[in-house]
Amino acid sequence: MIHHRDSFLTNVARQLGRSRNTNVKPERNWQFRPQDKTLTDKTPNELLAVLRDQCQLIHTELIETTGEKLAGVLESTVNLYGGGPISIWQDARFEEFGLGGLINSTWPEQKVEVNEWNAARGRKNIADAERANIGITFSDMTLAESGTVVLFSSSGKGRSVSLLPRSYIAIIPKSTIVPRMTQAAQEISRRVQAGETIPSCINFVTGPSNSADIEMNLVVGVHGPVKAAYIVVEDR
């Protein structure tokens, strides 16, 4: 439902001194486009270096590894952060990147509780994520400049997994790294223009949650995770 739009917009147009326009798309002839020359000349390895430096500023541990070693690195990172319970997305990439054994065998054998997001279980997923010590997701796009993982929600990829647990680990396939938010915005806009339905929630997450509301002192860990780690993995 849309309420009171006509009178509202007619008034806006009148104040602007013209009749209402809701049909003719305004031309956007920008005189300036600084984003086209910001970090766009970097190679993938240079972008990784940018990401590495940025992670030091956002209280986020960055670990680099290969596809073969990923399972071991994830297991030890989880141990370092105090183990389970763990919440993860339902995401084919866990299998693709060789993590099926860890999730389906190793952790259960070690009595580490792992809850995979499963729409059929409804709000139980949220309760699990709230109890979880660690939430783990893949990054859909990764912004080198700001150290940001971009998360596209879907029925298997709940928003809560990156928000509610005490710690958060993002697995970053190296191929997802782009220079900055510009490239993510262009990709999302391209999908919109192509008529695709974009996810109902796109989260740009940059390290753990924080606040400087008390005497301007930075406190890491307020409503969202208290700790965050990124594991960058060479694509298989």
Add this chain to the structure above:
Amino acid sequence: MAMKIGEGKFKENVNKNMEDTFMRGAVASAQERLRTRRLDAAEELGNWEEWRSHGEEIRQHVLNNLDYYLHELAENLQKRGGHVFFAATADEATGYIREVVNAKGGKKVLKAKSMVTEEIGLNQVLEEEGCTVIETDLGEYILQLDEHDPPSHIVAPALHKNKEQIRDVFSEKLEYKMTSKPEELALHARETLRQEFLTADIGITGCNFAIAESGSVGLVTNEGNAGLVSDLPKTQVVVMGMERIVPTFEEFEVLVGLLTRSAVGQKLTSYITALSGPREEGDVDGPEEFHLVIVDNGRSSILGTEFQSVLQCIRCAACINVCPVYRHIGGHSYNSIYPGPIGAVLTPLLGGYDDFKDLPYASTLCAACTDACPVKIPLHELLHKHRQVIVEREGRAPISEKLAMKAFGLGAASNPMYAAGSKMAAAMMKPFTKNDRISNGPGPLKAWTEIREFPAPNKERFRDWFKEYEKGGGNQ
């Protein structure tokens, strides 16, 4: 709380607040930190002037085509299953939200920080309906616990409180037993509020920028509270000032980068969330029902006037963080939820000269605000315009023009200097620029740069002016 936050006269507020030594120290050090962080972030990005110019052209384009983009936004959000309510006034906005809350049987309402909901006095309306309304931004939460102490800064609302005061508030209201360490205080707030998040019926957020092409709403926080407010409750209400919109994600990105750098010196804040309507089929979290309330409340009457550029504002507070007057009198003196230079321009436009005619005089016209603005609002020129309007059209001035000029010291003498300086600055100032600020201009610009780089001289000027004002310049 509505926009007006006190009944005191500007004069009395200033007197009272200038006595508050903690507040004044806190404001000064916060300003310094935020200002430095902004300058560092701008320098690191490079081409800062080009980014500002791009931000400015985007904002101007949007304002000049506001009917088109608001229409497109509403169409696209409706396609996603969202409801859109266009509210001409604060009462229409709060009335609609009250209906939504009542229709859902909502009792517990969680909010993420939003200036426009303060402006329309939403909390009070919902509390009168018997709802419990809980602010989740840590700073706002502290103020709410402390008997609704008003915010004094639009980004750091509890800036005027020290940690001992906050501990005392927590002890009294939350049975808090730990120390005044910020980490312990924040952890306690986290644990207390987490339970509220899980049991809330309605989530209410503001909107940093709506995105017309996709019917999306963009939220920017560091704490993650807006994410939680929009994730857990079954009904979400988003309240946006009608001008806070961009055409596509591409412009969204540019303005978010300008906002986060200018507000807190971060490349991006920890959480930037783009929501497109309610949850999709099969989603487990996110709201089942999504309402967007687009608020005019006086904004449209600014369109098409000499003050239109104030609507370019992206609420970063960079102007507040460089203002020598704000530094001395603190946020509460302005009597408005919008303090500092932006508040001194915007508040009289939204709230009228009757209550706020003093505010345009709470400025030395030093232009530091204009210089800091990431979307190039000519704030000091708009302040000057206000004074002209007050004198010429309204026929009243809180102090005489002559006295103002004399007392501000900067007045007439500095204007040609500033004009010359701003024209020449781009071409000539490169060698003298440090951290994107001109610190040591040559020849005739020397006097100008001395004033602009050192707020100290302004301090005495404001106080001189204020003394004169008290002696009888007032209410002429």
